[in-house]
Amino acid sequence: MPTAVRRTWRRLVHSYHRLCARDDAVTHGFTVPTGVWSCDHCQEPHLELSSLLHHLRTEHP
Ligand SMILES: [Zn+2]
Incomplete structure (x- = not known):
């Protein structure tokens, strides 16, 4: 099911972005x-x- 794969992929990308934003905040001295x-x-x-x-x-x- 290609649609399901695409949806799962998008969810992975989303969580990756969120993790990066958290790391960024830590390196810039913010506490999240x-x-x-x-x-x-x-x-x-x-x-x-x-x-x-x-x-x-x-x-x-
Ligand atoms: Zn109280």
Whole structure:
């Protein structure tokens, strides 16, 4: 099925570009957040899992 192959190929190219962009950002000194965590109790957003864990320990014991 040539169409399926083409679709898979396009997906590979896409993920390759995304990886490159992340590498580029690192070499230029940017930090790319891998995700945002929000507190279950007060919906406060945290860019790092460690800061969310610290928040949970200190604000919601
Ligand atoms: Zn909270």
